[in-house]
Amino acid sequence: MTRRLPLIAVAAAALVAFADLRAGGAGRAGRAGPAATGTISGRVDVRRAMVDAEPRPGVTNLGAGSAAHAHERRDAVVYIETAPQAAFEGGGTVSASMRQVNETFVPHVLAVRTGTVVDFPNDDTTYHNVFSLSKTKRFDLGRYAKGQSKAIRFDEPGIVRVFCDIHSHMSAFILVFAHRFFAVTDEQGRYRIDQVPPGTYTVAAWYEGAVRQSRPATVREDGGSADVDFAVR
Amino acid sequence: MGATAPRAAAWFGWVLLACLLSGRAAAQDEPRGATATPGSRLTVAGDAAVSMAPDDDAYFNYSSDAYSVLRLVRLDASAVLRLGSRLSLLGDVRAQSAIGPGQWQVRPYALFARIRPWPRKAVDIQVGLIPPVFGAFSRSAYGNSNPLVGFPLGYQYLTSLRPDALPASADGLLAKRGQGWRVRYPVGNATPDHGVPLMDGLRYPLGVELHAGVRPVEASVAVTTGSLSTPDTRDVGKRPQISGRIAVRPTAGLVVGASASRGAFFARSLTASLAAPADNGTNDQRAIGFDAEYSRGYWIVRAESIVSSWRLSQLDLLLSDHPLRAFSLDMESRYRIRPGLYAAIRVDRLDFSEVCGSVSCLPWDAPIRRVEIGGGYSIRRNMVVKTAYQYNRREATVRRTSGLVSAQLVVWF
Numbered sequence: 001m002t003r004r005l006p007l008i009a010v011a012a013a014a015l016v017a018f019a020d021l022r023a024g025g026a027g028r029a030g031r032a033g034p035a036a037t038g039t040i041s042g043r044v045d046v047r048r049a050m051v052d053a054e055p056r057p058g059v060t061n062l063g064a065g066s067a068a069h070a071h072e073r074r075d076a077v078v079y080i081e082t083a084p085q086a087a088f089e090g091g092g093t094v095s096a097s098m099r100q101v102n103e104t105f106v107p108h109v110l111a112v113r114t115g116t117v118v119d120f121p122n123d124d125t126t127y128h129n130v131f132s133l134s135k136t137k138r139f140d141l142g143r144y145a146k147g148q149s150k151a152i153r154f155d156e157p158g159i160v161r162v163f164c165d166i167h168s169h170m171s172a173f174i175l176v177f178a179h180r181f182f183a184v185t186d187e188q189g190r191y192r193i194d195q196v197p198p199g200t201y202t203v204a205a206w207y208e209g210a211v212r213q214s215r216p217a218t219v220r221e222d223g224g225s226a227d228v229d230f231a232v233r
Numbered sequence: 234m235g236a237t238a239p240r241a242a243a244w245f246g247w248v249l250l251a252c253l254l255s256g257r258a259a260a261q262d263e264p265r266g267a268t269a270t271p272g273s274r275l276t277v278a279g280d281a282a283v284s285m286a287p288d289d290d291a292y293f294n295y296s297s298d299a300y301s302v303l304r305l306v307r308l309d310a311s312a313v314l315r316l317g318s319r320l321s322l323l324g325d326v327r328a329q330s331a332i333g334p335g336q337w338q339v340r341p342y343a344l345f346a347r348i349r350p351w352p353r354k355a356v357d358i359q360v361g362l363i364p365p366v367f368g369a370f371s372r373s374a375y376g377n378s379n380p381l382v383g384f385p386l387g388y389q390y391l392t393s394l395r396p397d398a399l400p401a402s403a404d405g406l407l408a409k410r411g412q413g414w415r416v417r418y419p420v421g422n423a424t425p426d427h428g429v430p431l432m433d434g435l436r437y438p439l440g441v442e443l444h445a446g447v448r449p450v451e452a453s454v455a456v457t458t459g460s461l462s463t464p465d466t467r468d469v470g471k472r473p474q475i476s477g478r479i480a481v482r483p484t485a486g487l488v489v490g491a492s493a494s495r496g497a498f499f500a501r502s503l504t505a506s507l508a509a510p511a512d513n514g515t516n517d518q519r520a521i522g523f524d525a526e527y528s529r530g531y532w533i534v535r536a537e538s539i540v541s542s543w544r545l546s547q548l549d550l551l552l553s554d555h556p557l558r559a560f561s562l563d564m565e566s567r568y569r570i571r572p573g574l575y576a577a578i579r580v581d582r583l584d585f586s587e588v589c590g591s592v593s594c595l596p597w598d599a600p601i602r603r604v605e606i607g608g609g610y611s612i613r614r615n616m617v618v619k620t621a622y623q624y625n626r627r628e629a630t631v632r633r634t635s636g637l638v639s640a641q642l643v644v645w646f
């Protein structure tokens with residue numbers, strides 16, 4: 001399921017091109033510019049019990065090692081699977097940050113647009129070595145100490161699994177979108193995608209490595225809000 | 234290469250292929266860490282390694298398990314059960330077999346209680362089958378911590394010294410130079426058996442350890458069975474091994490450590506057969522060690538040295554140059570070339586003090602030089618395939634050199 005994201009992005013681009021040729025549907029709505037836009041919002045109700053990743057049992061250690069790592073906040077990401085062409089135009093966020101704090105990546109889930117440069121500052125007293133072997137973006141930042149930061153630009157849409165080469169329990173997700181219609185849920189699981197052109201869309205809820213649920217949503221011609229809730233079991 | 238080598242190569246190939254296919258099938262579904270129950274009361278992890286190489290007919294890589302560390306299959310499962318903020322139980326069970334005709338050995342590698350009297354202070358007491366406090370390598374010998382396939386000489390190479398048997402003279406000792414994988418002496422146990430390494434990194438002693446840390450310093454002291462060369466032996470009487478280590482981390486990425494150990498080495502079954510010494514007598518292995526590690530960016534550099542001496546009062550009559558001493562030094566470096574790909578090298582030497590026989594004075598065992606160069610590639614985050622070339626040179630008259638190509642697949646979960 002997790003591999004759907006890049007495919008979806010490609011498919012979305014193809015759909016947009018097709019829609020453009022026919023000069024109709026969401027593609028035209030996106031180009032119209034001044035047309036009213038709406039909002040897709042709702043809540044992702046996570047009922048799946050997730051256990052924090054733990055350090056490997058340190059039987060070779062002489063002591064208990066460092067203090068317990070921080071609790072990971074596992075946010076969901078909601079996005080439109082087939083976006084109008086306008087969604088692919090213009091720039092979105094150009095920089096973002098994923099910190100390393102108490103042997104935890106903060107945030108655990110980061111959603112960005114293609115072209116975004118993500119900083120990885122080390123706020124711990126120990127070394128970290130951020131890396132990814134994901135096909136979307138393969139990188140290794142090497143070992144660096146507290147107060148230092150390294151950055152990577154993400155140019156391809158898809159999912160990037162991020163790890164630390166020194167601390168096996170550290171992991172995070174970076175979801176890279178080719179369009180701007182996505183949102184990360186807040187602490188209550190709420191999300192809001194603004195400025196969505198009128199049309200009918202498929203909205204997907206991604207959580208911890210997989211698309212858990214997809215639902216249709218319609219933004220009326222006069223804008224307004226479409227409420228779409230998800231339940232992740 | 235022996236008759237079993239093609240079969241081993243085929244097995245390695247099938248395992249690698251299966252892993253590659255599983256890696257392709259779930260490229261995004263990388264493991265996140267150890268498996269834990271809700272509340273993290275129980276955490277379980279494991280790793281598996283398949284190492285293969287041609288037959289080591291010069292026995293450079295044979296360990297105290299009596300087979301080559303370059304030709305084995307190993308499965309390892311470890312767990313920690315947290316019984317509150319002050320007490321944890323930790324265990325590690327290992328099953329391993331030599332590739333070829335070897336039999337599977339299953340044994341608890343570590344099994345101990347970790348007590349933290351003051352939950353907010355970095356003071357721990359470990360009781361049971363505990364990790365050795367001496368040195369650095371034995372605590373990073375897991376497949377994914379060791380950048381190469383082989384082990385450092387000081388932790389693996391079998392010297393011609395045995396805890397339960399002795400030569401009758403200095404000439405008898407010198408005659409066995411470079412034959413530590415299978416040596417027979419007339420005094421004590423006359424059955425042929427392997428000698429001992431300077432430090433046996435494959436076995437954990439039974440005992441108690443106190444560990445405390447106040448940044449940037451941490452220190453450990455342990456009272457355990459055996460000695461560095463024979464940590465799990467019980468045949469040395471009631472005298473315990475006392476060992477300690479102090480490590481300093483002056484800056485991120487740099488660790489400098491010093492270790493010391495003293496424990497009874499020669500077996501009671503041997504000393505009982507010898508004439509009693511005039512005084513209480515000496516029977517021990519003493520060792521000091523120094524280690525350092527520095528890492529930055531894509532580099533890790535390590536160095537470790539062990540100086541060991543073995544003493545037995547009764548040996549004074551046989552060897553005028555008593556005690557027997559040995560010195561090991563290894564330097565290792567790893568460089569990450571690109572994501573998932575690294576190159577590594579280890580340069581290693583093992584030297585011995587001289588003993589004078591009736592004809593000449595020579596090191597009591599044959600000095601060894603070793604260079605191992607190789608690299609590894611991460612197929613997935615938790616799956617590494619390594620390959621290395623190892624060149625060994627022994628200053629002895631028989632089986633002097635050996636060049637071995639090895640490969641290893643390591644999977645952790």
